Amino acid sequence: MDELTIAMPKGRIFEEAYELLVKAGYDLPKELDDSRKLIVEAPNERFRFILAKPMDVPVYVEHGVADIGIAGKDVMLELDRSVHELLDLGISRCYIATAGLPNTEMNPVTPRIATKYPKIASRFYRGKGEQVEIIQLNGSIELAPMIGLADRIVDIVSTGKTLKENGLVEYEQIAEITSRLIANPVSYRLKQERIRELVENLRKQAKA
Numbered sequence: 001m002d003e004l005t006i007a008m009p010k011g012r013i014f015e016e017a018y019e020l021l022v023k024a025g026y027d028l029p030k031e032l033d034d035s036r037k038l039i040v041e042a043p044n045e046r047f048r049f050i051l052a053k054p055m056d057v058p059v060y061v062e063h064g065v066a067d068i069g070i071a072g073k074d075v076m077l078e079l080d081r082s083v084h085e086l087l088d089l090g091i092s093r094c095y096i097a098t099a100g101l102p103n104t105e106m107n108p109v110t111p112r113i114a115t116k117y118p119k120i121a122s123r124f125y126r127g128k129g130e131q132v133e134i135i136q137l138n139g140s141i142e143l144a145p146m147i148g149l150a151d152r153i154v155d156i157v158s159t160g161k162t163l164k165e166n167g168l169v170e171y172e173q174i175a176e177i178t179s180r181l182i183a184n185p186v187s188y189r190l191k192q193e194r195i196r197e198l199v200e201n202l203r204k205q206a207k208a
């Protein structure tokens with residue numbers, strides 16, 4: 001039986017993804033959940049896990065050093081990598097929206113948009129025929145309109161708590177986001193049987 005290398009995102013998706021695999025019946029070692037190791041073997045399943053930053057998961061999968069990975073749809077939309085999207089796992093549900101200070105118009109000349117997702121933001125405003133300047137930030141995006149760096153942000157909203165507590169409002173919804181199971185196209189061909197079995201087992205547990 002072929003070994004499968006699976007790229008798991010560290011951070012907030014990890015717990016739900018781990019739980020899904022356990023519910024699907026896989027016997028995973030405790031150290032996957034509670035150690036600082038970046039490569040963890042699950043010998044009973046012939047799985048090898050690599051623990052990566054969420055934005056890097058499709059990179060490992062595209063290059064074939066991981067056969068399979070779990071990545072947010074936001075990351076997939078932003079990176080546009082050559083990987084197969086096999087299954088919507090229904091976990092880490094949130095959406096991408098534009099937001100800003102309430103009752104404000106965007107700068108009529110070149111509005112500034114702060115975001116961690118420059119490609120998603122550019123595509124969205126281009127689609128509306130609006131020319132904007134994108135300012136890329138790496139986190140705490142909500143700060144940008146509050147401090148006068150940007151007219152709008154393009155960012156993840158889940159509960160809406162961060163927007164609310166910072167006096168911002170949502171303007172437009174751009175995309176629904178959940179985490180996806182992705183595969184390297186060559187691995188998918190060569191290890192088809194194992195990968196299909198994994199997809200079927202996860203499909204039964206994936207959140208509607």
Ligand SMILES: Nc1ncnc2c1ncn2[C@@H]1O[C@H](COP(=O)(O)OP(=O)(O)OP(=O)(O)O)[C@@H](O)[C@H]1O
Binds near residue numbers: 011071092158
């Ligand atoms: N508020 C949220 N609620 C639910 N899912 C979210 C939320 N924010 C992000 N996500 C999902 O989780 C992924 C990011 O996870 P996480 O925040 O752990 O990583 P990160 O953005 O690299 O953060 P950091 O740089 O702080 O480690 C996103 O790709 C998205 O799919």
Ligand SMILES: O=P(O)(O)OC[C@H]1O[C@H](OP(=O)(O)OP(=O)(O)O)[C@H](O)[C@@H]1O
Binds near residue numbers: 140158
């Ligand atoms: O609607 P909410 O439930 O409040 O969640 C939305 C927040 O969660 C994410 O930030 P994260 O916690 O990853 O921190 P970051 O600012 O460092 O990206 C996102 O960028 C929003 O700021």
